Amino acid sequence: MQCDYFDAGACASCTWMGRAYADQVADKQRHVEQLLAPALAGRPPVAWLPPATGPEEGFRNKAKMVVAGTVEAPTLGILGAGGRGIDLRHCGLHEPGLHDALPVLAEHAARARLAPYDVGSRRGELKHLLVTRSPDGELMVRWVLRSTEPEARLRKHLGWLLERLPVAVASINVQPEHKAVLEGEREIVLTEQATLAMRLDVGVDVGDDVGDGLRLHLRPQSFFQTNTTVATALYEQARAWVAETAPASVWDLYSGVGGFALALAGPGRSVTGVEIAPEAVVSAQLSAAEAGLDRARFVAADATAWALEQPPAAHPDLVVVNPPRRGIGPALTGWLESSGVREVLYSSCNATSLARDLAALASYDVEAARLLDMFPQTTHHEVLVRLRRP
Numbered sequence: 001m002q003c004d005y006f007d008a009g010a011c012a013s014c015t016w017m018g019r020a021y022a023d024q025v026a027d028k029q030r031h032v033e034q035l036l037a038p039a040l041a042g043r044p045p046v047a048w049l050p051p052a053t054g055p056e057e058g059f060r061n062k063a064k065m066v067v068a069g070t071v072e073a074p075t076l077g078i079l080g081a082g083g084r085g086i087d088l089r090h091c092g093l094h095e096p097g098l099h100d101a102l103p104v105l106a107e108h109a110a111r112a113r114l115a116p117y118d119v120g121s122r123r124g125e126l127k128h129l130l131v132t133r134s135p136d137g138e139l140m141v142r143w144v145l146r147s148t149e150p151e152a153r154l155r156k157h158l159g160w161l162l163e164r165l166p167v168a169v170a171s172i173n174v175q176p177e178h179k180a181v182l183e184g185e186r187e188i189v190l191t192e193q194a195t196l197a198m199r200l201d202v203g204v205d206v207g208d209d210v211g212d213g214l215r216l217h218l219r220p221q222s223f224f225q226t227n228t229t230v231a232t233a234l235y236e237q238a239r240a241w242v243a244e245t246a247p248a249s250v251w252d253l254y255s256g257v258g259g260f261a262l263a264l265a266g267p268g269r270s271v272t273g274v275e276i277a278p279e280a281v282v283s284a285q286l287s288a289a290e291a292g293l294d295r296a297r298f299v300a301a302d303a304t305a306w307a308l309e310q311p312p313a314a315h316p317d318l319v320v321v322n323p324p325r326r327g328i329g330p331a332l333t334g335w336l337e338s339s340g341v342r343e344v345l346y347s348s349c350n351a352t353s354l355a356r357d358l359a360a361l362a363s364y365d366v367e368a369a370r371l372l373d374m375f376p377q378t379t380h381h382e383v384l385v386r387l388r389r390p
Helices: 021-040 096-111 151-164 228-245 259-264 278-291 303-309 329-338 351-360
Strands: 062-069 074-079 085-087 126-133 139-145 167-174 186-189 196-200 214-218 249-253 270-275 296-300 318-321 343-348 365-372 382-388
Touching: 021 351, 021 365, 062 085, 062 096, 074 096, 096 126, 096 139, 096 151, 151 167, 167 196, 196 228, 214 259, 214 278, 228 259, 228 318, 228 343, 228 365, 228 382, 249 259, 249 303, 259 270, 259 278, 259 296, 259 318, 270 278, 270 303, 278 296, 303 329, 329 351, 343 351, 351 382
Parallel strands: 139 167, 249 270, 249 318, 270 296, 318 343
Antiparallel strands: 062 074, 062 126, 074 085, 126 139, 167 186, 196 214, 343 382, 365 382
């Protein structure tokens, strides 16, 4: 991939920009295998599946843009030296629909007189513009503001925006503090619709068929993988492994909006998703109800604390963990070691913490693993690992 911003030295976020994509994937595979090797020593060999990849550009379904510049000419991108705005609205990583939407959103911000927040003077209102695009082409647009002062102007000019872009959800996020935080706790939804539907080509077992795909509902503060193509491969790989053992009960810890839980749910199988973010739980519950998955339930709780509180009789056949970069840690690995759980699927975005956790899960064999390249042009990656008791 070639990028004018990278070549000009304006943006160095993609540290592997310009490298052949096949070489990037091969290097990530070698790196992950080397990191995990000490933790896997003395266990049966791991079956590494071919890496899952997608497009090397135009793959990001979400744009997270810092807003700077002036009211009349806002920049959407990052901050450079001295807090100067560097406009990246034509970034080649964004899906085409996002790429086309950003100039319109910049014009809308100017029309609504949204003063960009200036870090140095601590003046202005608009800090970030967050935009997510669904596979059906709809958009969720969120303006991160210092206060609610511009709300009336945003509402006044929302019609202009809706005439030009397929915006399904629009909201204000209020982040009043002067610190490097992407968003605040308060959200004001401006549209009648409050969720963005992400339809993935992943089977959902309903009755005697697999439905027309996995439809996940995203609320404004819900997390979803930024690479729709590779996220689909992630859930499909989990389904394939689970189909081989057909567990009767599954827990999805750190379940987010329910991607793994809903992909694995079906007749004869109970699934429980546990997620600390209430907005994500509401999203997952809506998706489960819409799909008719009445044996899928979701709980708003800390995943580790919740698991440790459950009686042994309630322990499932299989546990899915999809933790943040820090991994699942000693409390949850200790619980898994002492539990009767036969199988674990571990989805990791940090192979270093994954290696530490796998070393602690000594009673499990690591049967199979797969690298999923969610983030081309960077060193980041996702790994899905299948663990089973011998």
